[in-house]
Amino acid sequence: xxxxxxxxxxxxxxxxxxxxxxxxxxxxxxxxxxxxxxxxxxxxxxxxxxxxxxxxxxxxxxxxxxxxxxxxxxxxxxxxxxxxxxxxxxxxxxxxxxxxxxxxxxxxxxxxxxxxxxxxxxxxxxxxxxxxxxxxxxxxxxxxxxxxxxxxxxxxxxxxxxxxxxxxxxxxxxxxxxxxxxxxxxxxxxxxxxxxxxxxxxxxxxxxxxxxxxxxxxxxxxxxxxxxxxxxxxxxxxxxxxxxxxxxxxxxxxxxxxxxxxxxxxxxxxxxxxxxxxxxxxxxxxxxxxxxxxxxxxxxxxxxxxxxxxxxxxxxxxxxxxxxxxxxxxxxxxxxxxxxxxxxxxxxxxxxxxxx
Numbered sequence: 001x002x003x004x005x006x007x008x009x010x011x012x013x014x015x016x017x018x019x020x021x022x023x024x025x026x027x028x029x030x031x032x033x034x035x036x037x038x039x040x041x042x043x044x045x046x047x048x049x050x051x052x053x054x055x056x057x058x059x060x061x062x063x064x065x066x067x068x069x070x071x072x073x074x075x076x077x078x079x080x081x082x083x084x085x086x087x088x089x090x091x092x093x094x095x096x097x098x099x100x101x102x103x104x105x106x107x108x109x110x111x112x113x114x115x116x117x118x119x120x121x122x123x124x125x126x127x128x129x130x131x132x133x134x135x136x137x138x139x140x141x142x143x144x145x146x147x148x149x150x151x152x153x154x155x156x157x158x159x160x161x162x163x164x165x166x167x168x169x170x171x172x173x174x175x176x177x178x179x180x181x182x183x184x185x186x187x188x189x190x191x192x193x194x195x196x197x198x199x200x201x202x203x204x205x206x207x208x209x210x211x212x213x214x215x216x217x218x219x220x221x222x223x224x225x226x227x228x229x230x231x232x233x234x235x236x237x238x239x240x241x242x243x244x245x246x247x248x249x250x251x252x253x254x255x256x257x258x259x260x261x262x263x264x265x266x267x268x269x270x271x272x273x274x275x276x277x278x279x280x281x282x283x284x285x286x287x288x289x290x291x292x293x294x295x296x297x298x299x300x301x302x303x304x305x306x307x308x309x310x311x312x313x314x315x316x317x318x319x320x321x322x323x324x325x326x327x328x329x330x331x332x333x334x335x336x337x338x339x340x341x342x343x344x345x346x347x348x349x350x351x352x353x354x355x356x
Contacts, residue, residue, distance in 0.1 A: 003302075003318045003342060012314030015294060015305060017331065017347025022316065025089050025334075025341045026073065031057040032338035033071050033091075036286065037106035038326030039123045040334070041142065042356055046077040048328065049142070051123050052336055053103040055323075056190070066192050068104070069097040070125075070140075073341065075328075091341075099148040100125045100140060101133035102192065105165035105224075105286070105324070108353070111139040113147050124151070124179070128162035128187045131194070135160040135187060137179065137205075152179075152205055155212060161196045162187030165224050165286065167353075171231035174261050174268050179205045180215065182222040182236065189244025202236060204268070216270050220253055224287035224297065224324075227261075228308070229352040234259045234270060235295060239283035254279045256287065256297060256306075277306050286324030286336075289352040298322040303335060303344075316344055327351025 003022040007013065026034070035055035042048050050073040059065040076088040097103075109124035121142040129135030136153030140146055154160060166181040174180075184200050187193030202216040202225065216222070220240025227234055241254035256277045259270035277284070282300020289295055293308035302317040303325050322335045322342075331349055335342040350356060 003316070003344075005314065006317055007314040009307070009311055009313045011307060011311075012305065015290075015313065015347055015349050016316075017345075020344065020346055022318070022335075022342055022344040025343050026091050027340050028091070029339050031055075031069070033069065034336040034338060034341045035068075036104045036324045036336065037070075037123070037125065038286065038324050038334055038336055039106045039108055040326050040328050040354065041108065041121065042329050042354070048075040048077065049073070050075065050326070050328075050334060051106060051140075051142075052341070053100075053106065053125070055338060056102065056192075066102070066130075066190070067098060068100075068102045068128075070100060070103055100127045100138045101130045101135075102128035102162075102187065103138075104128050104163070107166050107168055109139060109168060111141075111149075111151075113139070113141055113149060124166055124168065126163040126166050126181060128164070128193070129160070130187075130192050135163050135183075135193065137163060137166065137181065151207070152212075155198055155203065155214070158197045159194075161185045161198055161200070162193055164222070167225050167227060169227065169231060171227075171261075173263055174227065174231045174234075175204070175206060177207060178268075179207065180225055180227075180234070181205075182225050184219075184221040184223060184239070186221065186244045191244075202270075215268075216259065216273070218273075219257075223283070224285055226287045226289055226295075227352070228289055228293055229291050232261055234261060235276060235287055235289070237284040237287050237297060239285060242283050254283050256284050256295065258310075276310050277304075277312065279304060282321050286322075286326075288325070288327065290327070290349045291352050291355060292349070293352075294349075296325070298324045298336070303333070318342055327354065327356075329354075329356040 032055035134153035224237040258276040284297035
């Protein structure tokens with residue numbers, strides 16, 4: 001079966017509801033268009049948007065030039081309730097795909113694209129970079145002409161390795177508007193970045209104060225990152241099990257760590273690192289919470305769901321797994337499955353990021 005719901009704990013029924021479904025929205029075989037990011041925008045006209053990044057693939061006509069493209073999926077709702085409304089799906093590659101070099105994770109963002117201008121809806125993309133273009137954080141304007149600006153590319157002059165995933169804080173404790181992101185060495189291992197000049201770490205950037213800090217180290221390949229709903233906990237995945245060469249090592253971490261966000265001298269720190277969960281299939285890549293604090297991560301056989309206490313509640317299985325996913329509205333979840341984009345309809349859960 002291509003997709004299914006598997007319960008490991010009775011509490012999974014409260015998440016998926018009485019009649020969960022999963023449908024194939026888009027299938028496209030020319031390249032793996034549905035790999036990372038998954039940034040959802042709910043629009044007032046019942047035409048929602050989803051921005052996703054492809055996996056790396058060779059530019060047509062070349063033998064060794066690896067590129068990533070960004071797709072914009074438009075979901076036209078024919079009805080006000082996502083659970084019952086028919087949906088027309090349109091997919092296109094944005095004109096600015098390669099202005100974000102080797103794009104990966106992303107998050108909803110508000111950004112001023114001109115000095116003195118009002119902030120507007122944007123996607124903050126992680127760019128893994130290339131030999132010629134820096135890794136870092138890039139803001140992409142959602143409205144046409146989809147302008148792209150480099151927000152950050154180095155740690156006090158030392159270039160980032162391959163920035164992978166990002167989340168923006170809203171709480172006072174974590175620092176409202178601060179940007180938290182991971183930086184593993186995948187670009188070097190996969191042959192499109194120079195040798196790392198920084199350890200594999202997690203960083204925090206305050207765009208108002210222009211301050212930059214390393215927040216967590218000791219990780220082999222820090223990858224996905226998200227906050228608990230109250231932002232008292234940060235979850236970070238370590239995907240050291242999978243190296244950029246494609247080599248795997250069962251003795252290395254395929255793990256989600258939890259950290260408490262504490263305040264010291266008025267500034268946030270990460271403390272009390274603990275093993276929250278280990279993925280039994282593949283790696284825990286993209287990671288998100290719902291409003292009840294349950295933790296979801298894209299793994300080798302689909303999306304796994306844990307309770308706030310680290311108990312595996314169940315999994316949404318899709319053949320080939322899901323590197324990433326995102327919540328839509330009214331219990332929707334979009335699963336990125338390389339050449340396929342799936343939509344699962346769950347119960348009454350809402351993603352903590354947007355709360356819709």
